[in-house]
Amino acid sequence: MKLPFVLLVAIPLAAQEPLSLKDAVRLALKQHPSVEAARSGVNAAAVRIAEARAGYLPKLNYAESYLRSDNPVVVFSSLLTQHQFTAANFALGPLNRPDFLNNFQSQVTLDQVVYDGGQTKLAVKSAELGRSLSVEDERRNRMNVIANVVRAYHGAVLAAASVNVADEAVRSAEADVNRAEAVRTAGMSTDADVLSIRVHLAAVREQQIRRKADLEVSVAALNEALGRPLAEPHDLSTPLAAASLDDRTLEQYEKEAGVSRPELRETRLAASLAETQGSTARAALLPQVVVHAGFEADRQTFATRGGGSWLASASLRWNLFNGGADKARISEAAYGLQRARAIETQAGTQVRLEVRRAYADFGAASRRIDVAQAAVAMAEESLRITKNRFEAGLANVTDLLRTESALLETRNRRLAAVYDQRLAAVNLSLAAGTLTENSPVLN
Numbered sequence: 373m374k375l376p377f378v379l380l381v382a383i384p385l386a387a388q389e390p391l392s393l394k395d396a397v398r399l400a401l402k403q404h405p406s407v408e409a410a411r412s413g414v415n416a417a418a419v420r421i422a423e424a425r426a427g428y429l430p431k432l433n434y435a436e437s438y439l440r441s442d443n444p445v446v447v448f449s450s451l452l453t454q455h456q457f458t459a460a461n462f463a464l465g466p467l468n469r470p471d472f473l474n475n476f477q478s479q480v481t482l483d484q485v486v487y488d489g490g491q492t493k494l495a496v497k498s499a500e501l502g503r504s505l506s507v508e509d510e511r512r513n514r515m516n517v518i519a520n521v522v523r524a525y526h527g528a529v530l531a532a533a534s535v536n537v538a539d540e541a542v543r544s545a546e547a548d549v550n551r552a553e554a555v556r557t558a559g560m561s562t563d564a565d566v567l568s569i570r571v572h573l574a575a576v577r578e579q580q581i582r583r584k585a586d587l588e589v590s591v592a593a594l595n596e597a598l599g600r601p602l603a604e605p606h607d608l609s610t611p612l613a614a615a616s617l618d619d620r621t622l623e624q625y626e627k628e629a630g631v632s633r634p635e636l637r638e639t640r641l642a643a644s645l646a647e648t649q650g651s652t653a654r655a656a657l658l659p660q661v662v663v664h665a666g667f668e669a670d671r672q673t674f675a676t677r678g679g680g681s682w683l684a685s686a687s688l689r690w691n692l693f694n695g696g697a698d699k700a701r702i703s704e705a706a707y708g709l710q711r712a713r714a715i716e717t718q719a720g721t722q723v724r725l726e727v728r729r730a731y732a733d734f735g736a737a738s739r740r741i742d743v744a745q746a747a748v749a750m751a752e753e754s755l756r757i758t759k760n761r762f763e764a765g766l767a768n769v770t771d772l773l774r775t776e777s778a779l780l781e782t783r784n785r786r787l788a789a790v791y792d793q794r795l796a797a798v799n800l801s802l803a804a805g806t807l808t809e810n811s812p813v814l815n
Contacts, residue, residue, distance in 0.1 A: 612794065737790075
């Protein structure tokens with residue numbers, strides 16, 4: 373079945389470029405805010421890996437300070453570090469009541485962790501798992517953007533096609549009014565028959581108004597899915613036609629979903645992250661070894677009358693007891709891992725259910741298309757026969773209105789079946805985790 377080519381025009385046609393479904397998907401993936409947000413999340417996660425790896429490198433710091441004091445201890449020690457101490461400074465008077473002394477101090481320190489129980493390595497692993505989670509989140513976001521564009525695009529085409537059906541129904545009703553008036557003039561019908569058809573004409577005009585309003589909303593929804601201004605018009609070039617799938621079975625779709633669905637990958641990564649967090653909590657019980665080196669220059673003026681010194685040290689720090697906080701963190705991480713694995717199991721069942729629902733919806737919609745297509749053909753033929761009989765005075769106005777309404781209803785059911793089938797095909801690809809901008813369901 374092929375539906376009429378649809379134009380959604382709100383400004384002169386010369387300003388419009390045809391927009392296919394695939395073009396719409398690429399446009400959304402390029403500029404939709406949610407895609408940019410997810411991409412930024414991946415970049416931030418990559419930076420966190422570099423931040424974690426910094427734990428392997430030494431920490432180098434520089435400090436500059438100024439001090440002025442007449443405190444005996446400060447003056448005594450400052451003279452020593454400035455290499456300005458003399459025998460005269462041992463005199464009891466200056467020793468107890470020294471004059472003010474300036475000290476300009478410059479320090480360069482270097483600290484290097486030699487061993488931290490593997491905490492830095494685990495921090496890097498956690499950051500890498502976080503980046504993998506962000507990548508899967510971005511992929512899931514892209515798939516949802518694609519699905520939203522497909523729904524909105526086909527929704528806009530469906531709305532335009534419904535307007536076409538309503539327009540045709542109005543034209544048919546107007547022709548019926550003319551036909552009824554001619555039959556009344558020939559004395560084969562009454563004014564009541566003409567009035568009944570005019571009431572029917574008013575009803576289909578009301579539907580026409582509603583369909584045009586739905587079309588405006590559908591175009592706005594499409595623009596939202598594309599990340600464009602809501603009032604921007606489009607010339608949609610992909611018709612609403614039935615989709616076709618390959619010969620994969622339901623079991624094959626479920627198996628593919630188990631490998632490809634971003635949500636399942638995220639739950640597995642979350643379990644790995646929880647396991648890593650448990651290892652990090654246990655690593656806090658191990659000792660840490662740090663080496664320290666420093667150079668210090670102390671001067672009475674900013675550049676002169678001073679001296680320099682250096683030091684090197686190694687230290688070991690072992691957390692023997694901290695009130696049970698480490699033990700609590702280990703238990704917390706164990707429960708977190710248990711929770712992550714339970715969520716992973718639940719997500720697997722949920723994904724399989726989504727695949728089954730989409731697979732069933734596609735099959736049902738495909739069968740509905742066949743039934744609706746046959747119904748449209750029969751309704752068209754029934755209306756043709758009824759119109760001929762009405763003109764000949766062999767059918768009454770009730771028969772004519774019933775067949776008119778039946779044709780309008782079957783045409784709308786056919787459009788709805790095609791729309792539902794296209795969405796079911798996209799939902800199946802989405803449930804299987806294989807929806808991309810190049811997926812066959814977008815053809």
